[in-house]
Amino acid sequence: MTLPIANIEVLYPLMFACAWGLLVLTVEMFSLSRRFVGIGWLSALGLAAVAGISLSGQGAGEVFAGAVALDAFSVYFYVLLSVLAIFAVFLSMDYVPLAGIIHGEFYPLILFAVAGLLVMVSATDLIVMFLGLETMSMAVYVLAGIRKDELRSNEAALKYFLLGAFASALLLYGIALIYAITGSTVLGSVANAIASTDYLAADSLVLMLGVGMLLAGFAFKIAAVPFHLWTPDVYEGAPTTVSAFMATAVKAGAFAALLRIVLVALAPVMPDLSWLMWVLAASTMTMGNFVALRQTNVKRMLAYSSIAHTGYLLVGVTAATAEAGAAVLYYLAAYGVMNIGAFGVLAALTRRRHALQEISDFAGLGQNRPVLALVMSICMLSLMGMPPLAGFVGKFYLFTAALEAGYTVLVVIAVLNSVVSAAYYLGVLRAMYFQSADAEEYSPRPYLNFAVTAAAAVTVALGLAPSPVMGAASRAFSSIILGP
Amino acid sequence: MVTPNHYLALSAVLFAIGSIGVVVRRNLVIIFMSVELMLNAANLAFVAVAYGRGLMSGQSIVFFVMTVAAAEAAVGLAVILAMFRNRQTVNADDIALLRW
Numbered sequence: 001m002t003l004p005i006a007n008i009e010v011l012y013p014l015m016f017a018c019a020w021g022l023l024v025l026t027v028e029m030f031s032l033s034r035r036f037v038g039i040g041w042l043s044a045l046g047l048a049a050v051a052g053i054s055l056s057g058q059g060a061g062e063v064f065a066g067a068v069a070l071d072a073f074s075v076y077f078y079v080l081l082s083v084l085a086i087f088a089v090f091l092s093m094d095y096v097p098l099a100g101i102i103h104g105e106f107y108p109l110i111l112f113a114v115a116g117l118l119v120m121v122s123a124t125d126l127i128v129m130f131l132g133l134e135t136m137s138m139a140v141y142v143l144a145g146i147r148k149d150e151l152r153s154n155e156a157a158l159k160y161f162l163l164g165a166f167a168s169a170l171l172l173y174g175i176a177l178i179y180a181i182t183g184s185t186v187l188g189s190v191a192n193a194i195a196s197t198d199y200l201a202a203d204s205l206v207l208m209l210g211v212g213m214l215l216a217g218f219a220f221k222i223a224a225v226p227f228h229l230w231t232p233d234v235y236e237g238a239p240t241t242v243s244a245f246m247a248t249a250v251k252a253g254a255f256a257a258l259l260r261i262v263l264v265a266l267a268p269v270m271p272d273l274s275w276l277m278w279v280l281a282a283s284t285m286t287m288g289n290f291v292a293l294r295q296t297n298v299k300r301m302l303a304y305s306s307i308a309h310t311g312y313l314l315v316g317v318t319a320a321t322a323e324a325g326a327a328v329l330y331y332l333a334a335y336g337v338m339n340i341g342a343f344g345v346l347a348a349l350t351r352r353r354h355a356l357q358e359i360s361d362f363a364g365l366g367q368n369r370p371v372l373a374l375v376m377s378i379c380m381l382s383l384m385g386m387p388p389l390a391g392f393v394g395k396f397y398l399f400t401a402a403l404e405a406g407y408t409v410l411v412v413i414a415v416l417n418s419v420v421s422a423a424y425y426l427g428v429l430r431a432m433y434f435q436s437a438d439a440e441e442y443s444p445r446p447y448l449n450f451a452v453t454a455a456a457a458v459t460v461a462l463g464l465a466p467s468p469v470m471g472a473a474s475r476a477f478s479s480i481i482l483g484p
Numbered sequence: 485m486v487t488p489n490h491y492l493a494l495s496a497v498l499f500a501i502g503s504i505g506v507v508v509r510r511n512l513v514i515i516f517m518s519v520e521l522m523l524n525a526a527n528l529a530f531v532a533v534a535y536g537r538g539l540m541s542g543q544s545i546v547f548f549v550m551t552v553a554a555a556e557a558a559v560g561l562a563v564i565l566a567m568f569r570n571r572q573t574v575n576a577d578d579i580a581l582l583r584w
Contacts, residue, residue, distance in 0.1 A: 127545050127548060130552075131552065134552045134555070134556070138555055138556065138559050141559050141560075141563060142559060142562075145563055145566060148566045148569075149570065151570055151571070151581055152581055154563075154567045154570055154571075155567070155579055155581050157563045157566070158512070158563050158567050158579060159579075161559065161560055161563045162506075162512070162515055162516065162519070162560075165516070165519045165560065166503075166519055166522075168523075168552075168556075169502070169519050169522035169523050169526065170503075170522075172522075172523060172526040172549065173522065173525065173526045173529065175526070176495075176526045176533070177529070179529075179530065179545075180529065180533045183533075183539060184541070185541065
């Protein structure tokens with residue numbers, strides 16, 4: 001059978017993710033067990049297949065008149081997002097019954113969110129990007145509020161939804177204004193139109209307003225100051241494995257789309273706007289780190305730490321050189337696995353319907369559950385930037401690239417921030433190893449333990465041997481600058 | 485004579501009304517309606533630009549945005565309803581369980 005669309009192979013990974021989501025949804029209807037472990041396996045299998053299809057190299061190119069592209073950049077993120085989602089699924093296979101989630105839609109919703117993210121990272125048209133963003137957001141709103149009887153989960157979903165919808169409307173109106181000036185929503189044409197007109201004179205206000213609204217919408221999605229206020233509330237109230245998914249996969253997808261916009265569509269105006277990214281980066285990391293210092297709830301602390309990491313990543317976006325872009329891509333992978341590990345340990349501490357999230361709940365973990373404590377230590381040290389772990393290598397690449405691009409002051413701020421962050425990351429270690437508590441009985445959690453151990457192992461491996469991922473990252477990044 | 489620029493101005497006014505509504509109103513349903521107004525303001529802008537410049541793309545974009553708005557209404561009202569069942573309130577000020 002041939003479909004009347006040229007280059008339809010480009011869409012195979014996407015189509016597969018959507019179809020597999022529907023399949024899992026159908027199978028789940030007939031599922032007899034309320035633990036949904038089989039459904040989890042089925043979802044993980046589908047996600048692995050998405051990564052496999054995109055790696056198979058079929059159909060590189062563009063489809064729908066240049067609205068969706070499967071270049072090396074898309075493939076890098078397809079694989080990264082699939083891997084992060086598989087981690088989230090494995091964490092959930094034990095967490096879902098523990099948290100008392102009785103809705104089998106949980107796993108299909110993760111698949112639909114991944115499908116939205118895939119659209120978002122491979123879109124080369126602002127409207128297609130918006131559609132991917134909305135598909136993803138819609139699934140994640142529901143995931144955040146999936147515990148319908150739990151007030152905190154309700155509240156997290158509500159805050160995320162209202163602010164998310166507001167940010168989406170802002171983003172869409174920004175796109176409309178850019179469309180009004182340039183007459184196109186395709187990234188390359190927008191860049192050409194901006195470059196060929198004297199945007200500083202005529203229509204400059206409307207165009208700048210549009211660019212500002214677009215960036216504000218994305219700043220919300222990546223949790224950058226001053227659009228970060230939802231982050232701690234939503235991460236705290238949402239089920240822990242959903243928070244893990246939001247902090248890693250959703251952030252990676254949003255950064256991918258932001259990179260495409262900033263470096264392709266807005267390339268002609270970026271030299272005049274780099275000060276804005278500079279301020280965004282500096283304020284985001286400083287704000288995130290200093291508020292994280294005074295948190296006693298580890299989940300909220302991780303939320304502020306995720307805001308701080310948005311700031312570090314924005315340093316790379318500000319520098320906008322080939323090295324910095326590759327470093328952002330590498331750091332998104334490193335940050336993803338170490339954060340999955342940290343949220344995973346939090347999920348592993350859950351008792352029946354009762355989440356243990358305070359730092360004091362970590363007391364004595366080093367004696368009572370040494371493996372979990374070791375995983376948490378690796379993740380905390382990596383988030384802090386301790387060599388030879390992935391977090392250190394990522395920061396090293398990022399900050400070196402920014403230094404070479406001439407952003408010395410920004411790098412100094414970033415390094416000082418990393419030092420400040422040590423205080424709260426080490427606080428968790430102190431509780432685990434230097435305070436004692438009575439051992440508790442836990443039900444066996446094979447999938448959770450497997451997933452967090454694997455995340456810690458990947459964190460170490462990415463730190464010791466960064467070159468394969470770094471190589472893929474720089475190939476991926478150069479594909480959006482130079483074309484496929 | 486009504487030109488596309490008049491429609492653009494109207495869309496800017498609608499967008500402003502919507503964003504002010506989100507900020508000043510405390511009823512969740514009204515906040516949500518204000519967001520929908522903002523999306524429709526963007527729709528109007530797309531159509532006006534497409535008409536003024538003689539393009540088709542802006543007109544077709546509106547269909548996608550309408551679909552997004554409909555899906556958002558389904559999810560959003562469900563989220564508000566779940567909250568209302570547990571709390572018997574749709575006032576944004578009563579929702580303050582999570583804070584630092």
